[in-house]
């Protein structure tokens with residue numbers, strides 16, 4: 001009910017705008033909204049059930065607009081599990097995107113790299129994830145639909161599109177498995193060694209609960225990580241949120257180009 005009301009409010013204030021693609025912008029990646037044409041913006045505070053975004057680099061706004069002929073809904077800012085210890089805070093935003101008409105959700109995040117070739121400032125397309133937290137945003141759901149199939153959660157056709165776009169643009173696009181740590185502390189070097197053995201290529205504190213919610217809502221999913229640092233123990237540089245923000249800005253140019261290329265393809 002709450003979602004239907006929120007969707008209705010957004011539709012009434014946007015003259016029935018029907019986005020095809022949803023995008024979630026991660027830490028330091030919010031400037032993507034500059035490419036939106038004819039934007040209409042809502043503060044999360046004015047949308048019932050939307051969380052108040054709390055971490056610097058996360059605005060807390062929903063933007064509707066057009067990019068290269070495709071109508072999109074952009075969530076500028078997310079909340080993380082570590083902010084409240086509640087894993088399902090992005091439920092209403094994601095279900096609202098589906099309610100507005102989105103068929104696909106593209107997630108972005110800042111992540112630490114476990115592979116030497118994927119350096120800070122580069123972009124990695126996710127192929128799969130490992131949920132290392134042991135929690136799910138679907139805890140407590142009663143319906144049989146809670147048993148979500150997570151095979152090919154990261155849509156293989158969309159992944160191929162991103163590789164083709166990257167190749168055309170001359171952008172090196174890495175690919176790998178993302179491991180979700182709950183944060184807010186960074187990982188220990190021993191945890192990163194364990195993550196490598198388990199098959200991770202990147203680590204981060206977001207995205208996975210949103211992917212689960214999006215698949216549960218029937219959305220196709222793709223996810224792009226901007227690599228902001230080599231993971232704990234892999235370089236001499238100290239890990240910090242400031243470093244994440246600084247290096248996110250370096251990768252944002254390629255990320256923007258890839259997203260715009262994708263939206264042009266879907267127009």
Ligand code: HPA
Nearest residue numbers: 110111112203204205231
């Ligand atoms: N670990 C977890 N989250 C992150 C990292 C990291 O190294 N870099 C950016 N977000």
